[in-house]
Amino acid sequence: MATDCANCPLRGRPLFAALADKDLAFMRRFKVGELTVEAGTPIMMEGSNSPQLFTALRGMGIRAKTLSNGRRQVVNFVYPGDFLGLQSAVMDGMRHTVEAVTRMTLCVFDRKELWSLVRGNPELAYDLTWIAATEEHFLGEALATVGQRTAVERIAWALVRVTRRCEALGIADAGRVPFPFRQQDLADALGLSLVHTNKTLARLRERQLASWHDGILSVPETEKLARVAGMEGEDPAERRPLI
Amino acid sequence: MATDCANCPLRGRPLFAALADKDLAFMRRFKVGELTVEAGTPIMMEGSNSPQLFTALRGMGIRAKTLSNGRRQVVNFVYPGDFLGLQSAVMDGMRHTVEAVTRMTLCVFDRKELWSLVRGNPELAYDLTWIAATEEHFLGEALATVGQRTAVERIAWALVRVTRRCEALGIADAGRVPFPFRQQDLADALGLSLVHTNKTLARLRERQLASWHDGILSVPETEKLARVAGMEGEDPAERRPLI
DNA sequence: CGTAACTTTGACCTAAGTCAAGGCGCGTGG
DNA sequence: CCACGCGCCTTGACTTAGGTCAAAGTTACG
DSSP: OOOOGGGOSSTTSTTBOOOOHHHHHHHHHHEEEEEEEOTTOEEEOTTOOOSEEEEEEESOEEEEEEOTTSOEEEEEEEOTTOEEOHHHHHTTSOSSEEEESSOEEEEEEEGGGHHHHHHHOHHHHHHHHHHHHHHHHHHHHHHHHHHHOOHHHHHHHHHHHHHHHHHHHTOOBTTEEEOOOOHHHHHHHHTOOHHHHHHHHHHHHHTTSOEEETTEEEOSOHHHHHHHHTOTTOOOOOOBOOO | OOOOGGGOSSTTSTTBOOOOHHHHHHHHHHEEEEEEEOTTOEEEOTTOOOSEEEEEEESOEEEEEEOTTSOEEEEEEEOTTOEEOHHHHHTTSOSSEEEESSOEEEEEEEGGGHHHHHHHOHHHHHHHHHHHHHHHHHHHHHHHHHHHOOHHHHHHHHHHHHHHHHHHHTOOBTTEEEOOOOHHHHHHHHTOOHHHHHHHHHHHHHTTSOEEETTEEEOSOHHHHHHHHTOTTOOOOOOBOOO
């Protein structure tokens, strides 16, 4: 049975901004159900034009796009609270694939109602723009990372981002956070080869900066790793709207 | 003297979607003036929180961010019709620098009015989201390019994108389009070194696929270059809203 | 137990980076 | 009016970070 938005397990987490009562009411109407998928299931396909929008409630996934030469770029790792499908709604058709990596539960919205949401509820329309702009910002950072940083820096950057995100989500436990992906996924996210990713991770492990086993990433001192990444100047995950 | 939005030289270009009369009226109120800056002028600074938003009317520029190690990532090339400052408005403060590369004319809007725009005019709010989502999509492509393509492919990709953009804008003349940047800028956009960029451009020139002199890029057969880039599956610049 | 999906390691290779030196056009000031 | 300085492009010689190939561990599962 579906959770009521008012009792959403995510809302209230430090990461998410509070929502006014009337906006919550609107959300409730907008939400059409919940979807649970097994690990490995594709949620949205590149090119497809899904009639649904989602918010990840539980579990993790991957956004990726595949080039015509067969190579794959992981665009982002999906964690609870992420909104999926805005591109497909606003442009026409999805521009990347989203796939569940663990079992996931998703909040389902009706795409057709998006317009009525924008029309009827400016706060939520603003939040939507906020989300898109934030995603844009993230991709800018990722681009700068892949374009300008070395392998160690890239990996350190990614691990720090994930750790911070999980901390803000409240799913971190003493520097230990869920990271249920394969090394290949991380490699594809950072434009590195699997082998080099593996070796670089080994070096970070030796230096006691990060270890990652069995889907658990553990970064004892985020600050140290952030210094390795050369990300001193960066803002640590700010509060975001939850739709 | 400022151009009236109704006579905007851009509106009406094939690239841009038409705007309803009442939305135009709204735009007119939203617009507070015009700004002309000389080549080389920074328009928005990383970290700053400019009280203005802009739409590029004439001229070209660069969006870039600088990492703490001093390396620079060019995030995008700015052409007429691009909206500047959404990030700064919605998040807090600009996340990258925007700099004029030629003399530019910008349409100026009052950031404080953004909220009233979202509230009072759902069409425009939707367009705003559209713009952010499109920018996000572009950055995803760029990320995939820098992460997964070789040097030749990257450069070919960038040149094709610019050419297509200019064609849609109606500022292309038989495959010749304005591209007033330095090789260093292109290199920084693609995560390549200046030297390698130069040599790769030379090779494309020899193969008669693209030549670029004195700020003019000329791509005789976009399709051929697109094939070199490995971008067969890609959508050729769709119609976008102009704000 | 066998096999399939990941990770790890070692040996070798190459695309792209770095360094360094010239070239070319333009603006400034002597 | 010339020269010299500066910003940008070009080229060649050499180096290297990271890629590719290949094989052996490790688990998990049927």
